[in-house]
């Protein structure tokens with residue numbers, strides 16, 4: 049068993065195309081296989097940028113990034129196939145011409161590889177993933193006809209269908225009611241146990257999951273493009289940084 | 299009504315079917331990926347290229363050199379293709395918005411095309427140039443037919459083998475990239491096919507109008523379905539129907555063939571917009587929002 053971290057960032061600055069200054073600065077982060085990491089911070093603190101630096105969508109201009117022990121620069125495509133990334137939600141047009149089943153199958157498109165069309169077992173997996181999130185009844189519906197929360201569950205199913213070793217979820221709870229939140233947490237817990245998967249969740253606040261905090265291994269706080277706190281929930285919840293974040297909010 | 303040999307008729311209808319299929323299928327990509335202005339620019343580049351090709355051809359004939367190649371077609375393709383692949387880097391280097399560059403290139407290409415044409419002896423203009431600009435029944439050559447057939451077959455093969463990649467990219471490029479798909483390669487393939495389709499359709503439809511046959515049938519199809527598979531199939535059917543109907547209209551009423559095809563495709567599109575179930579649903583929703591706003 050290897051002890052090297054599954055995600056490794058050292059002194060990383062990363063920058064958006066066309067910008068002159070890096071958006072996130074001096075990031076040092078080591079995540080071990082099987083860890084559940086919660087990343088919090090105010091708007092524009094760089095949480096999304098951090099996730100997209102890890103899968104190479106945003107370019108790192110300094111430092112070193114290794115994922116699965118591989119250099120991200122040289123292996124980005126290979127690495128991405130094994131990271132399921134659920135984007136922060138965006139407005140989906142009501143007449144968007146895509147069906148729920150096809151969107152969930154897209155989770156597998158990269159992983160299946162070129163020239164291989166989805167097989168029967170892939171469609172079975174798509175059904176299973178939709179069943180898990182409780183959206184199987186919308187299998188053949190256009191995505192735009194679902195509610196915001198339902199769409200979010202479909203995108204979670206898409207991430208699950210990728211069957212990846214790392215899950216990165218950006219604000220997966222934003223449109224969900226309390227019951228759905230705990231359902232999603234249960235799903236993530238099962239997924240993590242079954243695959244020994246690594247899970248990174250981005251959220252503004254901890255309140256989304258405060259009722260199940262024991263499930264989280266680690267909390268990272270970001271502010272103005274930097275990691276200002278990184279530790280176990282016990283450590284972080286008592287830290288000045290967290291209290292400061294909480295008071296600023298209220 | 300004009301009468302032709304059966305041979306010419308068949309050639310024309312066959313070309314119409316192939317051009318209709320290939321353009322409208324590419325149109326689904328173009329419309330969904332919001333590449334309409336790129337395609338528009340590509341069509342005008344094809345015009346400039348074809349005009350330059352004719353000009354060079356003309357000088358070669360004067361110098362009694364016979365290369366035995368179709369220079370206008372080759373130049374048209376080079377121009378469209380270079381336009382499409384230079385666009386990205388150009389906008390990056392100059393830090394200008396792609397649409398600004400497109401507007402600039404579009405005008406430049408049109409101007410260049412007319413300048414090249416103006417150098418041609420007047421006799422040549424009347425026959426060849428008109429066919430390049432507005433398409434012509436007599437402009438269709440057997441090479442165009444073969445090329446369009448090969449391109450159509452390739453489009454089908456690509457759609458079968460890479461449907462999942464294309465679907466992912468059309469839904470959301472960033473998501474597709476994040477799941478490990480080579481988005482730039484597939485975008486390149488789409489632009490390449492677009493250039494090919496434009497190049498080999500200009501002899502029948504004309505460079506100034508070919509673009510409408512790419513966009514109209516696809517836009518029509520988008521009015522009716524929520525499933526990309528159906529959108530592709532229906533767009534192809536409409537594209538073929540538009541061009542065949544346009545060809546017959548041109549024969550019956552003695553109208554230019556390219557314009558006839560485009561007029562048909564525009565009428566079909568407008569009708570689709572009027573009866574579209576999607577649009578009606580959208581308008582109803584908007585009306586609901588307005589009413590709600592008014593009462594509050």
Ligand SMILES: Nc1ncnc2c1ncn2[C@@H]1O[C@H](COP(=O)(O)OP(=O)(O)OP(=O)(O)O)[C@@H](O)[C@H]1O
Pocket residue numbers: 064065067071089090091092093094095096097098136252
């Ligand atoms: N595509 C982009 N190009 C340039 N700058 C960007 C881009 N996307 C985000 N930024 C900037 O980067 C900074 C960090 O953004 P990021 O999306 O990572 O924040 P976040 O922590 O995810 O915020 P939120 O909670 O609102 O999602 C912001 O200042 C934002 O303006």
Ligand SMILES: [Mg+2]
Pocket residue numbers: 095096097136218
């Ligand atoms: Mg964000």
